[in-house]
Amino acid sequence: xxxxxxxxxxxxxxxxxxxxxxxxxxxxxxxxxxxxxxxxxxxxxxxxxxxxxxxxxxxxxxxxxxxxxxxxxxxxxxxxxxxxxxxxxxxxxxxxxxxxxxxxxxxxxxxxxxxxxxxxxxxxxxxxxxxxxxxxxxxxxxxxxxxxxx
Amino acid sequence: xxxxxxxxxxxxxxxxxxxxxxxxxxxxxxxxxxxxxxxxxxxxxxxxxxxxxxxxxxxxxxxxxxxxxxxxxxxxx
Numbered sequence: 084x085x086x087x088x089x090x091x092x093x094x095x096x097x098x099x100x101x102x103x104x105x106x107x108x109x110x111x112x113x114x115x116x117x118x119x120x121x122x123x124x125x126x127x128x129x130x131x132x133x134x135x136x137x138x139x140x141x142x143x144x145x146x147x148x149x150x151x152x153x154x155x156x157x158x159x160x161x162x163x164x165x166x167x168x169x170x171x172x173x174x175x176x177x178x179x180x181x182x183x184x185x186x187x188x189x190x191x192x193x194x195x196x197x198x199x200x201x202x203x204x205x206x207x208x209x210x211x212x213x214x215x216x217x218x219x220x221x222x223x224x225x226x227x228x229x230x231x232x233x
Numbered sequence: 234x235x236x237x238x239x240x241x242x243x244x245x246x247x248x249x250x251x252x253x254x255x256x257x258x259x260x261x262x263x264x265x266x267x268x269x270x271x272x273x274x275x276x277x278x279x280x281x282x283x284x285x286x287x288x289x290x291x292x293x294x295x296x297x298x299x300x301x302x303x304x305x306x307x308x309x310x
Binding site: 099100101102103104105106108109173174175176178231233 | 276
Protein backbone atom coordinates (compact mmCIF):
# COMPACT_ATOMS: atom_id res chain seq x y z
CA UNK A 84 0.00 0.00 0.00
CA UNK A 85 2.72 2.40 1.07
CA UNK A 86 4.88 1.34 -1.87
CA UNK A 87 1.99 1.99 -4.26
CA UNK A 88 1.42 5.44 -2.79
CA UNK A 89 5.10 6.31 -3.14
CA UNK A 90 5.11 4.85 -6.64
CA UNK A 91 2.38 7.23 -7.71
CA UNK A 92 4.52 10.18 -6.66
CA UNK A 93 7.39 8.92 -8.80
CA UNK A 94 5.03 8.23 -11.70
CA UNK A 95 3.75 11.78 -11.44
CA UNK A 96 7.09 12.87 -12.82
CA UNK A 97 6.69 13.53 -16.51
CA UNK A 98 8.40 11.39 -19.08
CA UNK A 99 12.05 12.42 -19.35
CA UNK A 100 12.01 14.15 -15.96
CA UNK A 101 14.58 11.69 -14.65
CA UNK A 102 16.84 12.37 -17.61
CA UNK A 103 16.54 16.11 -17.00
CA UNK A 104 17.45 15.64 -13.31
CA UNK A 105 20.43 13.49 -14.28
CA UNK A 106 21.54 16.11 -16.84
CA UNK A 107 21.22 18.88 -14.23
CA UNK A 108 23.35 16.90 -11.80
CA UNK A 109 25.97 16.37 -14.52
CA UNK A 110 25.91 20.10 -15.34
CA UNK A 111 26.48 21.07 -11.68
CA UNK A 112 29.37 18.63 -11.51
CA UNK A 113 30.78 20.00 -14.77
CA UNK A 114 30.73 23.57 -13.44
CA UNK A 115 32.69 22.54 -10.31
CA UNK A 116 35.25 20.47 -12.25
CA UNK A 117 35.55 23.24 -14.87
CA UNK A 118 36.18 25.89 -12.19
CA UNK A 119 38.84 23.71 -10.55
CA UNK A 120 40.40 23.03 -13.96
CA UNK A 121 40.63 26.76 -14.76
CA UNK A 122 42.17 27.49 -11.33
CA UNK A 123 44.65 24.64 -11.78
CA UNK A 124 45.57 25.79 -15.29
CA UNK A 125 46.17 29.40 -14.21
CA UNK A 126 48.25 28.50 -11.13
CA UNK A 127 50.09 25.72 -12.98
CA UNK A 128 50.89 27.99 -15.91
CA UNK A 129 52.18 30.67 -13.54
CA UNK A 130 54.32 28.12 -11.70
CA UNK A 131 55.72 26.76 -14.96
CA UNK A 132 56.41 30.24 -16.30
CA UNK A 133 58.21 31.22 -13.05
CA UNK A 134 60.32 28.06 -13.11
CA UNK A 135 61.17 28.57 -16.78
CA UNK A 136 62.49 32.04 -15.95
CA UNK A 137 64.99 30.46 -13.55
CA UNK A 138 65.82 27.59 -15.95
CA UNK A 139 63.81 25.18 -13.74
CA UNK A 140 66.26 25.68 -10.86
CA UNK A 141 64.02 24.86 -7.89
CA UNK A 142 66.58 26.29 -5.42
CA UNK A 143 65.70 29.81 -6.65
CA UNK A 144 63.15 31.55 -4.38
CA UNK A 145 59.79 32.79 -5.73
CA UNK A 146 57.98 35.96 -4.79
CA UNK A 147 56.60 35.45 -1.21
CA UNK A 148 53.39 37.30 -2.10
CA UNK A 149 52.73 35.16 -5.14
CA UNK A 150 53.53 32.00 -3.15
CA UNK A 151 51.02 32.99 -0.48
CA UNK A 152 48.36 33.68 -3.12
CA UNK A 153 49.02 30.36 -4.88
CA UNK A 154 48.98 28.42 -1.59
CA UNK A 155 45.69 30.14 -0.67
CA UNK A 156 44.15 29.25 -4.05
CA UNK A 157 45.32 25.63 -3.74
CA UNK A 158 43.97 25.22 -0.22
CA UNK A 159 40.64 26.84 -1.11
CA UNK A 160 40.30 24.74 -4.27
CA UNK A 161 41.08 21.51 -2.41
CA UNK A 162 38.81 22.31 0.53
CA UNK A 163 35.78 23.82 -1.20
CA UNK A 164 36.23 21.74 -4.35
CA UNK A 165 36.18 18.51 -2.34
CA UNK A 166 33.11 19.56 -0.37
CA UNK A 167 31.24 20.74 -3.48
CA UNK A 168 32.13 17.62 -5.47
CA UNK A 169 31.27 15.24 -2.65
CA UNK A 170 27.77 16.76 -2.54
CA UNK A 171 27.26 15.96 -6.23
CA UNK A 172 28.78 12.49 -6.01
CA UNK A 173 26.70 9.29 -5.88
CA UNK A 174 27.74 6.23 -3.87
CA UNK A 175 29.31 4.44 -6.86
CA UNK A 176 31.61 7.34 -7.63
CA UNK A 177 32.38 7.83 -3.95
CA UNK A 178 33.54 4.23 -3.70
CA UNK A 179 35.74 4.70 -6.79
CA UNK A 180 37.38 7.69 -5.09
CA UNK A 181 37.87 5.78 -1.82
CA UNK A 182 39.57 2.93 -3.64
CA UNK A 183 41.70 5.27 -5.76
CA UNK A 184 42.79 7.24 -2.67
CA UNK A 185 43.78 3.94 -1.05
CA UNK A 186 45.88 2.96 -4.05
CA UNK A 187 47.55 6.38 -4.23
CA UNK A 188 48.25 6.44 -0.49
CA UNK A 189 49.55 2.88 -0.64
CA UNK A 190 51.85 3.76 -3.54
CA UNK A 191 53.32 6.65 -1.56
CA UNK A 192 53.67 4.47 1.56
CA UNK A 193 55.60 1.87 -0.42
CA UNK A 194 57.74 4.09 -2.63
CA UNK A 195 58.94 6.74 -0.19
CA UNK A 196 60.39 4.48 2.57
CA UNK A 197 61.98 2.21 -0.06
CA UNK A 198 63.55 5.19 -1.83
CA UNK A 199 64.67 6.67 1.52
CA UNK A 200 66.37 3.42 2.62
CA UNK A 201 68.05 2.92 -0.74
CA UNK A 202 69.26 6.53 -0.57
CA UNK A 203 70.65 5.97 2.91
CA UNK A 204 72.45 2.91 1.60
CA UNK A 205 74.01 5.02 -1.11
CA UNK A 206 72.27 3.26 -3.98
CA UNK A 207 70.07 6.07 -5.31
CA UNK A 208 69.88 9.90 -5.15
CA UNK A 209 68.01 11.57 -2.26
CA UNK A 210 64.18 11.31 -2.50
CA UNK A 211 62.72 14.19 -4.50
CA UNK A 212 59.66 15.60 -2.75
CA UNK A 213 57.93 16.96 -5.86
CA UNK A 214 58.47 13.67 -7.72
CA UNK A 215 56.72 11.86 -4.86
CA UNK A 216 53.89 14.40 -4.98
CA UNK A 217 53.47 13.87 -8.74
CA UNK A 218 53.66 10.09 -8.25
CA UNK A 219 50.78 10.32 -5.74
CA UNK A 220 48.59 12.24 -8.22
CA UNK A 221 49.50 9.97 -11.14
CA UNK A 222 48.61 6.89 -9.03
CA UNK A 223 45.35 8.59 -7.98
CA UNK A 224 44.39 9.49 -11.56
CA UNK A 225 45.36 6.08 -12.99
CA UNK A 226 43.49 4.12 -10.32
CA UNK A 227 40.44 6.40 -10.62
CA UNK A 228 40.33 5.72 -14.37
CA UNK A 229 40.84 2.00 -13.78
CA UNK A 230 38.06 1.62 -11.23
CA UNK A 231 35.69 3.82 -13.23
CA UNK A 232 36.10 2.18 -16.65
CA UNK A 233 37.16 -1.42 -15.93
CA UNK B 234 22.75 -17.94 -8.55
CA UNK B 235 25.60 -15.47 -8.21
CA UNK B 236 28.35 -14.72 -10.67
CA UNK B 237 31.79 -13.91 -9.25
CA UNK B 238 30.28 -13.32 -5.81
CA UNK B 239 28.09 -10.49 -7.05
CA UNK B 240 24.44 -10.08 -6.21
CA UNK B 241 22.30 -10.51 -9.31
CA UNK B 242 19.47 -8.13 -10.03
CA UNK B 243 16.54 -7.54 -12.37
CA UNK B 244 17.09 -3.82 -12.72
CA UNK B 245 17.66 -3.90 -16.47
CA UNK B 246 14.45 -5.88 -17.06
CA UNK B 247 12.39 -3.62 -14.79
CA UNK B 248 13.82 -0.53 -16.48
CA UNK B 249 13.09 -1.94 -19.94
CA UNK B 250 9.50 -2.72 -18.93
CA UNK B 251 9.00 0.97 -18.30
CA UNK B 252 10.99 1.99 -21.36
CA UNK B 253 13.33 4.08 -19.23
CA UNK B 254 16.89 4.90 -20.21
CA UNK B 255 19.68 4.45 -17.67
CA UNK B 256 19.83 8.26 -17.32
CA UNK B 257 16.06 8.39 -16.68
CA UNK B 258 16.33 5.79 -13.92
CA UNK B 259 19.48 7.46 -12.54
CA UNK B 260 17.72 10.82 -12.34
CA UNK B 261 14.77 9.31 -10.48
CA UNK B 262 17.11 7.58 -8.05
CA UNK B 263 19.43 10.59 -7.64
CA UNK B 264 22.45 8.75 -9.04
CA UNK B 265 24.38 9.01 -12.30
CA UNK B 266 23.76 7.01 -15.47
CA UNK B 267 27.12 5.33 -14.86
CA UNK B 268 25.94 4.21 -11.42
CA UNK B 269 22.84 2.56 -12.91
CA UNK B 270 25.06 0.85 -15.49
CA UNK B 271 27.45 -0.38 -12.78
CA UNK B 272 24.56 -1.86 -10.78
CA UNK B 273 22.92 -3.46 -13.83
CA UNK B 274 26.15 -5.11 -14.96
CA UNK B 275 26.92 -6.38 -11.45
CA UNK B 276 30.07 -4.28 -11.08
CA UNK B 277 28.61 -2.60 -8.02
CA UNK B 278 26.18 -3.81 -5.37
CA UNK B 279 24.07 -0.88 -4.14
CA UNK B 280 23.97 0.16 -0.51
CA UNK B 281 20.92 -0.80 1.53
CA UNK B 282 19.41 2.74 1.34
CA UNK B 283 19.78 2.77 -2.45
CA UNK B 284 18.38 -0.76 -2.72
CA UNK B 285 15.32 0.37 -0.72
CA UNK B 286 14.98 3.40 -2.99
CA UNK B 287 15.09 1.19 -6.09
CA UNK B 288 12.54 -1.22 -4.60
CA UNK B 289 10.24 1.66 -3.68
CA UNK B 290 10.55 3.17 -7.15
CA UNK B 291 9.38 -0.07 -8.79
CA UNK B 292 6.84 -0.87 -6.06
CA UNK B 293 8.55 -4.17 -5.23
CA UNK B 294 10.41 -5.79 -2.34
CA UNK B 295 14.20 -5.71 -2.34
CA UNK B 296 14.37 -9.49 -2.71
CA UNK B 297 12.13 -9.28 -5.78
CA UNK B 298 14.85 -7.26 -7.47
CA UNK B 299 18.11 -8.46 -5.91
CA UNK B 300 19.12 -12.09 -5.49
CA UNK B 301 22.24 -13.30 -3.69
CA UNK B 302 21.66 -16.92 -4.64
CA UNK B 303 20.75 -17.92 -1.08
CA UNK B 304 17.03 -17.13 -1.07
CA UNK B 305 13.91 -19.24 -1.65
CA UNK B 306 13.94 -18.71 -5.42
CA UNK B 307 17.56 -19.80 -5.66
CA UNK B 308 16.90 -22.96 -3.62
CA UNK B 309 13.92 -23.83 -5.81
CA UNK B 310 15.89 -23.13 -8.98
